[in-house]
Structure formats: C-alpha cells, structure tokens
Amino acid sequence: MNRLMIALLVSLTFAACGRSQTPTPAVTTGDADEHEHGGHETEEDVESTEIHDEIAAQSGIETGVVGPARIRETISLHGTIVPDPRRVFRLHARYPGIVRDVRGQIGSRVRKGELLAVVESDESLQRYNIVSPSDGVIVTRDANVGVHTGNDPLVTVVDLSTVWVELASFQHDLGKIKSGQPVLVEDVDGHLNADGRVDNVAAVGSAASQSMTVRVVLPNPDGHWRPGLFVTGEVVFREEEVPLAVRVAALQDMGGKTAIFEKVGERYVARPVTIGRRDRDFAEVMSGIGAGALYVTVNSFLVKADIEKSGASHDH
Numbered sequence: 001m002n003r004l005m006i007a008l009l010v011s012l013t014f015a016a017c018g019r020s021q022t023p024t025p026a027v028t029t030g031d032a033d034e035h036e037h038g039g040h041e042t043e044e045d046v047e048s049t050e051i052h053d054e055i056a057a058q059s060g061i062e063t064g065v066v067g068p069a070r071i072r073e074t075i076s077l078h079g080t081i082v083p084d085p086r087r088v089f090r091l092h093a094r095y096p097g098i099v100r101d102v103r104g105q106i107g108s109r110v111r112k113g114e115l116l117a118v119v120e121s122d123e124s125l126q127r128y129n130i131v132s133p134s135d136g137v138i139v140t141r142d143a144n145v146g147v148h149t150g151n152d153p154l155v156t157v158v159d160l161s162t163v164w165v166e167l168a169s170f171q172h173d174l175g176k177i178k179s180g181q182p183v184l185v186e187d188v189d190g191h192l193n194a195d196g197r198v199d200n201v202a203a204v205g206s207a208a209s210q211s212m213t214v215r216v217v218l219p220n221p222d223g224h225w226r227p228g229l230f231v232t233g234e235v236v237f238r239e240e241e242v243p244l245a246v247r248v249a250a251l252q253d254m255g256g257k258t259a260i261f262e263k264v265g266e267r268y269v270a271r272p273v274t275i276g277r278r279d280r281d282f283a284e285v286m287s288g289i290g291a292g293a294l295y296v297t298v299n300s301f302l303v304k305a306d307i308e309k310s311g312a313s314h315d316h
Helices: 003-017 053-058 301-316
Strands: 046-048 060-064 067-083 088-091 097-103 115-121 128-132 136-141 153-159 162-170 180-185 193-199 209-221 230-247 253-254 257-264 269-274 274-278 281-286 294-298
Touching: 003 281, 046 301, 067 209, 067 274, 067 281, 136 274, 162 180, 162 193, 162 230, 180 209, 209 230, 230 274, 230 294, 253 269, 257 301, 269 301, 294 301
Parallel strands: none
Antiparallel strands: 046 269, 060 294, 067 162, 067 230, 088 153, 097 115, 115 128, 136 153, 162 209, 180 193, 180 230, 193 209, 230 281, 253 257, 257 269, 257 294, 274 281
C-alpha cells in the first residue's frame, strides 16, 4: 500500500476525533517562557488532533525528544567513480612469442594466481603462463590464440574491492577542504550511499574546468560502486552541537509557517517553530518548543493531513 493510500485511510480514521477546542499545555523541561512556545497562542490558534496510540503505531507514526544535536555544514561536490590506479594490472608477455591459450572474457571475475594466458617463446619454444596477480575483473583482453605478442598488454585486470571517488572542487571551496574530513558519497539517484574520508586534494588543477580533484578512497567489497558512475559527495567541513534540534523529516508547512507536532498524551499539537541552521538530518530550533518535548519524527505528514481534514470538517 502506498503512502497516499495510508494517508487517506488514516485521515478517514482520525476525522471523527475533530479539532482541539481546548488549550493544550506543552510538555517541556525548564522554564516554560515565551522563548519556548512564543507566548502568543490562544485557544483558537492551537491546531491539534487526537490519535490513539494503537492507531498511531499501526500508521508508523514515531516520536522523539527535542534536544541537542550536531549540525554538519557541508559542501556538495560532483564527480565520478574511478579505479584505484594502484590496483590496475596490465599484463604483458615476458618474452615475445605466440599465444597458445587464453582464459576468461571481458567482465570475468578472476582470483589471484588464476591462469589467464599461455605464451610460447620465440627463442626457447618453451611455454610459460601468465597468471592474475590479484583478485579482480578482466576489463580488457587483447590476446587471442595464434596471435604474436607485441608491446601491448594481453589482459588488464582491475581489483575493484576499493575504488576512488574523484570530486571536482572549485577554487572558492578549496580553503574549506582538508584531508581526513568525512564525506557522504551518493549515486545520482540517491539509492546508493557510503561514508568515506578525503584522502587528498590534487596538487595540480584542470586548466579546462578550473577545478581541483578531491579524492576519496571508498571500500567496495560488494562491487556496487562501478567506475564511470556519476556521484555526489557531501564534504563535512564544520560540525557544531546546538542545544535544541529536531529531525528535518519532522518539519511541515502549516499555513505558511514551519511547524512540528508535539505529542501530549494522545493529542498531537502543531507548534510553529523558528529554524536556524540545518543539515540533511537535523534542524536547529531557535524558538517555538522547549527541550524535552515529545514530537513526531516519522510520518508527520499523516498528522498534518488529519489536522487539515479535521479543520475542513469543522469549517463546514
């Protein structure tokens, strides 16, 4: 069942609960002053709905506690996956001769020590083996039975258990990027992500693009990160803990104001909040709710839909 159907079912289930007609106190710790809740709410201003805990659990509504969190400031860079050049093996014939046997095709996975080709030397007429120096994948094969070997590699094997991410950084961002900084790497569809760290920033830039290459070494044991793929990298250049924060997924637009839903018993109250800094996960709360309040972190859109449904029914 998709989210829209869930929202509709939950909205119909909750509609009978109606809109709150009585003031609802906030659950906070510390002083409940105007900084925490704004000090301007009236009975008519408060928008809320009642959702029984059992129904909320069935609908996947989850809650968390307003409190401190680390906000990460990031730079978004774009780039590609490339093989680690230290793990690219171009295999040549040791002595000129005739290729007598070739094993494996482009794309074949090979193990360290596996036989790849047999060459008969022109001088001694003895045959010798060419084996893979590492686990990896055959990416080129220029050897065929009966062909005389030349200077070109017969087979190229690449170990993709570790890859490089090469991200392009422009000059105005270079002062913020340093080796060792965390990087979140994602594919362009957002389906695949991994954590890495800046390994180095290239000493020489590109005249064509006027950018510098930021390299991230990325473990790739399952082979999901394939060379040539476009990716983005979120480089964390500053982290700071803030005293009050909520999950970004909790934020909803309520009548043009940013709000979260505080859970008070089985009632969910819309609390307009002022947001400061934010990252992918957390948003700093400047005012509107206090530390220790319980708020909706997952599926907050269902609560919003029910409040709006209740409001529409009340207006009619």
